[in-house]
Amino acid sequence: MNHPAGTMFMSDCPARTALEVIANKWSVVTLYALKDGPKRHSELVALSGGISRKVLTQTLRRLQSNGLIERRRYAEAPPRVEYRLTPLGRTLEDPIAMLTNWAQTHGETLVDFQESAAANARTG
Numbered sequence: 619m620n621h622p623a624g625t626m627f628m629s630d631c632p633a634r635t636a637l638e639v640i641a642n643k644w645s646v647v648t649l650y651a652l653k654d655g656p657k658r659h660s661e662l663v664a665l666s667g668g669i670s671r672k673v674l675t676q677t678l679r680r681l682q683s684n685g686l687i688e689r690r691r692y693a694e695a696p697p698r699v700e701y702r703l704t705p706l707g708r709t710l711e712d713p714i715a716m717l718t719n720w721a722q723t724h725g726e727t728l729v730d731f732q733e734s735a736a737a738n739a740r741t742g
Contacts, residue, residue: 639684640710642675644669649707650714652687656700686710 631634639645644666651657651665669677676702681687686707692698702712 630741639680639686642677642680645681646714646717648674648677649686649703649710650704650718652707653714656690656702658698658700662701670735672722675681681707 633740640649647666647669651662659667659671659674659678662678663671666674668683678687680720682689682696682701685704687701688704690700692700
């Protein structure tokens with residue numbers, strides 16, 4: 619479906635809905651952490667560097683409710699829960715890898731610009 623320039627992300631467009639789900643920093647980090655296979659909640663906390671358990675739980679629920687991950691509960695003692703990408707979630711592996719590569723290549727440039735802009739704001 620072709621959209622005229624500027625209308626692809628209108629509020630009623632499915633593309634905007636999809637972007638709102640995946641554009642969250644913690645969504646991308648969580649999806650990236652699941653790319654190599656199922657993980658438990660505690661593993662995702664450790665891999666995500668800085669996410670709180672509460673925010674991770676909210677992120678997992680949002681990704682699950684949008685069909686990007688699935689939650690599996692195993693009847694063990696104690697109960698074990700794992701999260702994994704769904705086939706739809708796997709379709710994001712390449713875009714997230716591209717975004718990660720871009721961030722690694724250009725992250726320092728962004729930080730330099732932010733520091734320069736902050737210094738100019740203080741002196742200007």
